[in-house]
Amino acid sequence: RKEVEQDPGPFNVPEGATVAFNCTYSNSASQSFFWYRQDCRKEPKLLMSVYSSGNEDGRFTAQLNRASQYISLLIRDSKLSDSATYLCVVTRRSNDYKLSFGAGTTVTVRA
């Protein structure tokens, strides 16, 4: 079983729409959680950290459910520039710098 599983999509949405997707992780020892964004043919970059209480960064909202071991990302008022692959990332255990990456969810926003 993969450590981090994501629906690969693609999610095709019109501009202005809301899109949401989840990922699940298998390691209950994971302590820190992130969403990274990867544009086509580019390197991954940190989008946002995910906190237990949930957090927002502009149009992006991330939630963590430790009991069910899933993380979600919601994008409101989608822009064309939001088209990318979103990678769900978790730490492997406490105080461990190594990360486990999901294979990514592709979002395409159309005009």
Add this chain to the structure above:
Amino acid sequence: DVKVTQSSRYLVKRTGEKVFLECVQDMDHENMFWYRQDPGLGLRLIYFSYDVKMKEKGDIPEGYSVSREKKERFSLILESASTNQTSMYLCASSGPGQSYEQYFGPGTRLTVT
């Protein structure tokens, strides 16, 4: 501005050749990583280094070795390239303390024929 650079964007090598991929970071980060990224599989950790001359195997170290002689430079070596090592290779670094954010280089697309 944070910068991780990799020696080549595209590389074509023949089966059996020795291949060197180099990564340099200018952020004085202790931790450096080599991943490969393949469709549907995500990023898989090959090797990790947490200090000069220190290295640790990742999830898929077979067929690879690494070298870290200086803090800013982390090299990935394919001793005898094989076709199943055709992939995108990404280098990353992260800072001290409880800083898990990894900064990635632009990647090297390696094709082994």
